[in-house]
């Protein structure tokens with residue numbers, strides 16, 4: 144039988160009623176065998192996520208050493224969850240052990256991970272499924288990166304002969320043997336690891352929205368829903384901040400060609416968005432699949448006569464950045480010019496000055512200029528490579544909105560065009576592009 148791995152996010156775990164609904168969703172499809180859960184999220188907009196309560200708990204314990212008071216709000220959340228679910232489960236004993244372990248471990252990652260740990264124990268009880276602790280099956284290497292091969296093997300081994308299992312998302316074990324978390328939202332990655340390990344037919348990611356939208360709904364009213372998107376397009380859009388899924392979560396499933404489906408726990412009947420490998424992907428018929436962007440980049444502009452014939456020029460410039468540990472996002476270049484597009488926050492703490500001094504001494508440019516407060520906007524779609532005139536439409540729309548384009552970069556795959564505009568023009572530019580391609 145085909146196997147589906149389902150990851151349920153924080154809002155799908157917020158209270159007992161929602162978890163009862165999740166149980167119905169899982170039990171309505173016999174293929175939904177392996178479940179990954181986040182910690183309970185917000186029940187209402189002013190509420191706090193359990194992970195935030197735990198991080199707060201860690202901060203207070205570190206500052207004043209009093210665990211009891213700091214842990215109280217976490218305890219209250221889980222006690223009421225078990226009550227709402229009418230579960231026969233001695234949650235207070237588990238909470239006592241957890242409280243002691245947090246005080247003993249004195250680790251931020253360990254403390255933050257306990258929301259997923261406690262929740263997965265509860266959900267396993269609700270489903271009558273096996274609880275598998277992520278610390279025993281998900282591993283990081285000495286550089287803090289996922290040790291994929293070791294993790295896939297351990298997950299597959301732990302699931303042999305298991306009918307249904309629940310894993311806590313968000314953490315695993317570091318090279319030092321201690322609990323280590325992914326970055327925030329990392330349960331998406333845990334779900335993808337389990338999907339890859341069991342060669343799932345589908346990785347379902349259950350959240351509180353019915354899939355990806357073609358544009359940020361805070362900027363455009365009711366943007367179109369994306370029905371299908373390729374991994375590549377998703378990577379471009381999530382890199383630019385379209386954040387339904389953790390940006391790193393597609394890597395484990397992408398290399399195994401496992402499709403992902405974004406579904407809405409609160410509207411399970413909605414189609415959602417399918418994220419597909421290119422071999423299974425049929426473009427939706429629109430030229431552009433989505434538009435997304437980010438503010439606050441800095442451009443370092445370098446000009447030098449005969450730059451093109453100076454062997455190793457770019458290498459020397461990039462070595463200056465590497466020495467400062469700064470990564471560059473885009474490097475648009477001309478015959479005698481090149482620009483370095485860098486996230487502004489990476490240049491704080493005097494790094495910008497050091498980089499400018501390094502470039503001056505290494506390549507002696509004729510002109511060296513810094514342009515700050517730049518927003519990048521990516522227009523993404525496989526349809527763009529095959530349709531003539533897409534860039535004319537894009538730049539026509541931007542010009543029509545009276546916006547000055549300060550930088551252009553077209554990826555060599557031709558599935559995206561990135562433009563740099565002033566931060567102040569960001570909203571206007573996204574609206575103009577959306578209107579051109581979707582209205």
Ligand code: ASP
Nearest residue numbers: 181194313327328329330
């Ligand atoms: N609970 C963690 C967070 O709030 C991880 C997750 O939900 O994926 O970021």
